[in-house]
Amino acid sequence: MTTEDLHHALDAGGNGRPEACDVSVIIVNYNVREFLLQAIESVVRATDGFSVEIIVVDNNSVDGSVEALRRCYPRLRIIENRENIGFGAANNQAIRESTGRFLLILNPDTIVQEDTLAELVAFMNTHPDAGAVGCRILNPDGTFARESRRAFPTPSVAFYRISGLSRLFPRSPRFGRYNLTHLPQDEVAEVDALSGSCMMLRRDALCHSRPDSSERPQALIPRPPTRLFDEDFFMYGEDLDLCYRIQEDGWKIYYTPATRIIHYKGESTRKGDLRYVRLFYGAMLLFAEKHFGRRSFVLQAGLRLAILVRAAISVMTRTLRRVAPPALDFFIVYASVVVVAVLWPGTSGIALTPRFLMTTPLAYAIATVVQIRLSRGYARHNRSLRPAVVGILVAFAFMAALSFFVKSIAFSRVVIVATLLPAGLLLVAWRMRRKRRRTSLRRALVVGERVEAVGLDQTVSSHFRPPFVVAGYVNDEEPDNSASGSMPRLGTAAQLRDIVRIHQIDELIFATNRLSNRTVLSLMQSLRDLPVEFKTLVADGTQVIGKTRVDDLSIPIVPADVGRPGQPGPIRWIAHRAIAAAGVLIWPAIWLLSVAVRGRRFALLQDKLRRMPRVLAGRLALIGFLPEDSFLPPDEWQLREGVFSASEMLTILRPGASDVERAWLFYLHNQSISLDIRLIFQSLRGLPAGRPE
Numbered sequence: 178m179t180t181e182d183l184h185h186a187l188d189a190g191g192n193g194r195p196e197a198c199d200v201s202v203i204i205v206n207y208n209v210r211e212f213l214l215q216a217i218e219s220v221v222r223a224t225d226g227f228s229v230e231i232i233v234v235d236n237n238s239v240d241g242s243v244e245a246l247r248r249c250y251p252r253l254r255i256i257e258n259r260e261n262i263g264f265g266a267a268n269n270q271a272i273r274e275s276t277g278r279f280l281l282i283l284n285p286d287t288i289v290q291e292d293t294l295a296e297l298v299a300f301m302n303t304h305p306d307a308g309a310v311g312c313r314i315l316n317p318d319g320t321f322a323r324e325s326r327r328a329f330p331t332p333s334v335a336f337y338r339i340s341g342l343s344r345l346f347p348r349s350p351r352f353g354r355y356n357l358t359h360l361p362q363d364e365v366a367e368v369d370a371l372s373g374s375c376m377m378l379r380r381d382a383l384c385h386s387r388p389d390s391s392e393r394p395q396a397l398i399p400r401p402p403t404r405l406f407d408e409d410f411f412m413y414g415e416d417l418d419l420c421y422r423i424q425e426d427g428w429k430i431y432y433t434p435a436t437r438i439i440h441y442k443g444e445s446t447r448k449g450d451l452r453y454v455r456l457f458y459g460a461m462l463l464f465a466e467k468h469f470g471r472r473s474f475v476l477q478a479g480l481r482l483a484i485l486v487r488a489a490i491s492v493m494t495r496t497l498r499r500v501a502p503p504a505l506d507f508f509i510v511y512a513s514v515v516v517v518a519v520l521w522p523g524t525s526g527i528a529l530t531p532r533f534l535m536t537t538p539l540a541y542a543i544a545t546v547v548q549i550r551l552s553r554g555y556a557r558h559n560r561s562l563r564p565a566v567v568g569i570l571v572a573f574a575f576m577a578a579l580s581f582f583v584k585s586i587a588f589s590r591v592v593i594v595a596t597l598l599p600a601g602l603l604l605v606a607w608r609m610r611r612k613r614r615r616t617s618l619r620r621a622l623v624v625g626e627r628v629e630a631v632g633l634d635q636t637v638s639s640h641f642r643p644p645f646v647v648a649g650y651v652n653d654e655e656p657d658n659s660a661s662g663s664m665p666r667l668g669t670a671a672q673l674r675d676i677v678r679i680h681q682i683d684e685l686i687f688a689t690n691r692l693s694n695r696t697v698l699s700l701m702q703s704l705r706d707l708p709v710e711f712k713t714l715v716a717d718g719t720q721v722i723g724k725t726r727v728d729d730l731s732i733p734i735v736p737a738d739v740g741r742p743g744q745p746g747p748i749r750w751i752a753h754r755a756i757a758a759a760g761v762l763i764w765p766a767i768w769l770l771s772v773a774v775r776g777r778r779f780a781l782l783q784d785k786l787r788r789m790p791r792v793l794a795g796r797l798a799l800i801g802f803l804p805e806d807s808f809l810p811p812d813e814w815q816l817r818e819g820v821f822s823a824s825e826m827l828t829i830l831r832p833g834a835s836d837v838e839r840a841w842l843f844y845l846h847n848q849s850i851s852l853d854i855r856l857i858f859q860s861l862r863g864l865p866a867g868r869p870e
Contacts, residue, residue, distance in 0.1 A: 198228040200294055200377075201277030205234045205267040206285045208679050210242040212441060213285040214249060220283070223294045230254060232275060233285075234267040239668040240679045260671070264373070265406030265415035272405055277380065282416075284374040286441040296436035297377040308382030308428025309420060311371035313362065313437045322440060323356035326368040326432040329421060330355065363434045371430060373416030374440045379428070386426035502555050506565075506604060507542045510572070513600035514538035518592045537589045540579070541596065544572035545604075565604040573597045618643060620681055623650040623714070624670065624700065625688025631664045633686070633714060633721075644721070648680055670700060677707050686721055688714045752850045753792065753799040756857070760789035785860075788820050800844075800853055810841055821860050 202220050206213045213233070220231060234256040235243050243257055256270050268282060279301055281294070293312065300310050314322040328334055337343045338355045347358035360366050383404045404422060406415045420430050515538050519529070548571040549555065554564025576593045623630035630650035637643045649667040667676050676682065685704070687697045701711050712721045764786040791797040801819020802809055810816045844852070 197276045197278070198230050199277060200227055200229045200279050200281055200298065201271075201275035202229060202231045202281045202283055202294075203234070203268055203271040203275065204231070204283050204285050205236060205264055205271075206238060206242050207236045207261060208238045208240045208242065208675055209285050210238070210240045210245050212287075213242055214245060216283065216285050216287050216289075217246075217250065217253070219288045219290075220294075223289050223291050225291075227294055227298065229294070230275065230277060232256065232271040234258065234271050236261040236263075236267050237672065239672045239676045263408065263410070264413075265410050266408040268415075269405040269408065272383070275380075280378045280380060280383075282373055282376045282378065284440060287374055288439040289375070290436050290438065293375075293436045293438060296433070300431065300433050300435065301377065301379055304429075304431060306429050307379065307431050308423040308426075309371060309376055309378045310431045310433055311368075311376050312432075313434045314372060314375060315437055315439050317439060317441055321362050322372075322442070323358065324372040324374070325362075326357050326360070326366065326371065327417070328354045328357060328369040329417065365434070366432045368430055368432050369424075370417045370420035371432070372440075375438050376416060378423075382423050382426070382428045386428075499555075503546045503550065505607065506549060506568075507546050509603045509607075510542040510545045510569070510596075510600045511538045513603065514541050514592060514596045517595045517599065518589065521592060521595060533589070537576070537592065541572055541576050541593070544575045545569055545600075548572055562605050562608055565608055566601065569597065569601045569604055619645040619683040620648045621645040621684040621686050621712075622648055622667065622673075622676065622680070622682045623686050623688055624652075624673070624692065624697075625650060625686075625714070626652060626691055627664055627666065629688040629690065629714065633688075634664060645684055648682060651676060670696075673700065673704060674707065677704075677709055682709055684710045684712055686712045686714050749848075749850055749853070752853070756854075757789045757792035757799060760786045761793065764789065785820055792820060800856065821857055 204213065204216060217231060217233075220229075232254045233246060235246075236258050237260050243255060246253055246255055254274075256267075256274070258267065258270075272280060279298060281297070283289070297310055297312060301307055304310070311325060314325040316322050330338070334354045337352045342352040343355055343358070346352040347356075350359045353359045357366070357368060404419075404426070407418045410418060424430060515529075515534070518533065518537075545568045549564045549568035552564035552567050554561075554568060573593065573596075577590070580590045580593060623633060627650060630647060634647040637645065637647060647664070649665040651668050651670055651673060652666060653669045653671075667680060673685070677685070685700075687700070697713070704711075714721055764783070767783050767786055788797055792799050798817040798819040800821050801817045803822040804818065806822055844856075
């Protein structure tokens with residue numbers, strides 16, 4: 178199809194109301210931009226030989242769906258809502274403005290075949306009694322989707338489904354009634370209801386009851402529909418209800434296997450298990466109350482019970498996720514003590530006695546978990562290794578002291594000591610594994626004005642170790658076109674829940690200069706169930722205050738009169754000497770490798786190790802400046818030439834940076850043994866600064 182054909186298919190008719198067409202394709206979109214564009218493209222490919230209008234109703238999406246539509250399909254008819262009014266209500270908006278003899282209700286997360294429109298229109302023309310027709314719906318893996326055709330959830334049908342009998346006996350006409358699994362998939366069938374993901378409606382079926390004569394001529398001017406979706410159904414169930422009312426007026430509902438679509442189920446409505454349960458079962462409950470009344474008392478009770486059971490499962494799942502980390506720590510320490518006691522000579526005989534199992538390993542594990550908890554090691558956003566290390570050390574000290582006062586566990590002192598290393602390593606190991614799963618920077622969203630978001634972004638961007646990246650901001654007062662530029666406006670405060678999900682936000686930062694405390698607290702309260710951390714930005718924009726820490730974003734400055742900032746403390750001095758001694762020990766092996774391999778990397782590594790004896794002698798620093806560095810620290814800092822340089826901070830903290838002076842300032846401001854080790858490993862992995870190959 179050419180570009181002109183595409184625009185003609187999407188033409189809204191210019192000025193005024195468009196003329197009548199063959200098919201009106203109606204799509205309700207909610208935060209599935211990529212799927213929506215794909216769906217429209219598939220519809221365009223299926224429009225040959227028909228006059229078609231496509232109407233998209235956007236329910237206040239925050240993923241840029243409307244902007245993408247206007248960019249890719251500038252002549253598309255778009256109804257842009259300022260809030261999510263629900264699936265049925267949004268479809269009704271488009272139905273009232275539609276002009277087609279037939280209306281195709283289509284989900285945005287679908288792909289139609291090139292012959293879908295032709296086959297469905299042909300079926301409607303050859304079956305004048307059809308008020309609606311649906312086709313074969315496929316899952317993304319190519320299997321048949323059971324919702325392609327359905328029966329009404331009468332009390333008996335709903336009971337068979339809820340009880341699981343429909344799954345146990347899918348071929349039974351009685352038990353498999355809801356999804357009509359007893360019928361062949363490749364045969365035309367009259368059914369009770371269709372899926373709202375793809376359902377072609379006859380306009381006449383929405384305007385009046387079926388006439389006795391099928392020879393009634395088609396009206397040249399489209400009749401305004403009077404039978405619409407029931408807007409009491411927010412999501413789910415509205416397609417069942419509409420099919421029920423269409424049949425009440427004498428029309429029939431058909432399923433045809435002549436064409437197929439793919440439906441990426443749930444992509445437009447993923448909100449979590451509990452929300453899905455409430456919407457789905459709530460819709461079934463509303464349908465039963467509306468159409469079956471007192472006859473559905475048992476069905477209504479069963480649906481309410483299903484809601485309670487599924488909600489309980491959801492709450493239990495969340496609870497287990499919170500309990501899992503301390504439970505794992507408890508098991509690691511307890512099992513470590515028992516294993517060490519079994520393997521240690523002289524203690525294996527008492528390792529499995531009830532007195533031992535209920536005292537030493539139990540107390541050791543409880544003490545560790547309690548201390549990690551007191552150190553906030555189980556806080557949702559705390560991924561530091563320090564609480565685990567502190568927890569096992571405090572527990573070790575506690576158990577060692579306890580063994581001197583409680584004679585019954587005095588025999589296990591050697592087990593207490595021997596358990597420290599394996600238990601500590603295991604506690605750190607699983608946390609490091611979890612930490613590696615998230616390698617990218619945390620994404621933050623500013624709730625406030627654009628100038629505050631831009632200022633914070635500039636401050637964070639200039640930092641050598643940014644705690645997060647600013648993804649955008651939300652503001653109720655600024656116009657929508659403010660989304661252009663380097664700092665995007667992602668929506669309003671009312672859209673925060675969807676923005677967090679769509680843009681994968683980790684932190685919400687409230688800029689309190691213009692926000693009242695009442696507003697901030699109200700937003701925190703309403704969003705407390707989201708997996709995000711709430712923080713506030715101080716007035717000068719240099720600190721972000723959170724529940725567990727304060728992120729200092731100011732640029733460190735080391736004035737000349739600080740004294741000797743480059744001199745390590747006594748513990749770091751010992752650590753540097755130990756590292757240098759280890760380098761001296763492995764120097765001969767590296768020398769042999771450099772002779773055998775003759776690679777430049779081994780030669781450079783040997784050059785580093787050759788200077789380690791001078792570190793032990795005090796003539797060189799382990800971490801200092803290199804003569805070839807582009808920046809040499811001032812004499813007032815009293816820094817010496819070293820084996821490794823703080824210029825390596827550029828590749829550790831902010832790849833692509835070039836300000837060596839600020840790298841030194843950051844290093845001096847944050848110097849520690851762990852940072853020294855990281856800097857050394859980073860240097861050994863690549864070439865030293867100033868020596869490109």
